[in-house]
Amino acid sequence: MKVLIPMTAALVTLSLLINPTNSNANASMGGAQILNDNTASANSQNPFDSQRELYDKLSSVTNVEWYWVAAVDQYERTMSRARPKARPLLGETVGVFIDKELWAGILNPDDEDNSPLSIRWFNGIGRDGDGNGIAERNSDFDLLYSLIRHTSLKGTTDEHFPIGLWDYYQNSRSVQRIEQFAAIYKHYGQLNLFEHAFPLPIGNNYSYKDTWGDKRGWGGRRTHEGTDIFAGYGTPVRSTCYGIIEIKGWNKFGGWRIGIRDLNNHYHYYAHLQGFDKTIKVGDIVEPGQVVGWVGSSGYGKPGTSGKFPPHLHYGIYSDRGLLEWAFDPYPMLRRWEQGDYRKLRSK
Numbered sequence: 001m002k003v004l005i006p007m008t009a010a011l012v013t014l015s016l017l018i019n020p021t022n023s024n025a026n027a028s029m030g031g032a033q034i035l036n037d038n039t040a041s042a043n044s045q046n047p048f049d050s051q052r053e054l055y056d057k058l059s060s061v062t063n064v065e066w067y068w069v070a071a072v073d074q075y076e077r078t079m080s081r082a083r084p085k086a087r088p089l090l091g092e093t094v095g096v097f098i099d100k101e102l103w104a105g106i107l108n109p110d111d112e113d114n115s116p117l118s119i120r121w122f123n124g125i126g127r128d129g130d131g132n133g134i135a136e137r138n139s140d141f142d143l144l145y146s147l148i149r150h151t152s153l154k155g156t157t158d159e160h161f162p163i164g165l166w167d168y169y170q171n172s173r174s175v176q177r178i179e180q181f182a183a184i185y186k187h188y189g190q191l192n193l194f195e196h197a198f199p200l201p202i203g204n205n206y207s208y209k210d211t212w213g214d215k216r217g218w219g220g221r222r223t224h225e226g227t228d229i230f231a232g233y234g235t236p237v238r239s240t241c242y243g244i245i246e247i248k249g250w251n252k253f254g255g256w257r258i259g260i261r262d263l264n265n266h267y268h269y270y271a272h273l274q275g276f277d278k279t280i281k282v283g284d285i286v287e288p289g290q291v292v293g294w295v296g297s298s299g300y301g302k303p304g305t306s307g308k309f310p311p312h313l314h315y316g317i318y319s320d321r322g323l324l325e326w327a328f329d330p331y332p333m334l335r336r337w338e339q340g341d342y343r344k345l346r347s348k
């Protein structure tokens, strides 16, 4: 109790200073949700700023570093985007979804309960974060505060916070994703990390067309989950996003391949490489346009097999739905990133 009394007082003061009413706070943060995806543009500075403000406030009341707060929120957002029917948006800008029973407590007869006292009595995780006396399941602050408070029960350090994440999500993929997101946010110290680049330097000789779903021969009947970009041996292959290296090495289908995870929870897969940038290893942070390897024709056999088809980059994108991943056609995005790179080149 010694800790709780000054803590509550601090929360009330804080809420008076920065969060006069809940609806005001929500209005000021509107837009971050929409801009925080692939289409984020250069002038999306304000939503990112107000988002960061929210994370910093939550960090100061929970003692959890802002990049963990940001990573949890962003992970939750990607899950809600992948399954919008199961996880409807509850707040204005945060991506957190907590179902009613978990919020109010499983044995709570009132599953809409917003009284902090009775929610605690029934072991619900809903809390009043902004100090207005109500634990609101549709308030950005209360939602994210409740989740961070709950997941930080095992500790707030970089070593201990993931233990609480494991307890909450009960699955190592979720913990890995949040750790990856946190590493990216921590590395750059900012939230605005949704820019993209075309995987090959534009202006080089390359060609590609929409090859989504084409049949392919080797290794049984598989449909083509990606776009083939044909280019000469040794053409640089670049990261298309801000992300973290998740996989690097040999695969009998993809040859020398590299997998990069971005903050949209997309897995960018680059296959048939001639080789990698030797300084890059799993867990490293990369940015759009950064060279990670070179075009080759590796694959379709044991490690080192090469030359069974013309050199090209096989580029695929997979979206994480929580327990499984599914591929989607990268062609429209490739076109967009290519045009974006041309625009950047012209403006220089």
Ligand SMILES: [Zn+2]
Pocket (backbone or CB within 6 Å): 224, 226, 227, 228, 313, 314, 315
């Ligand atoms: Zn391919």
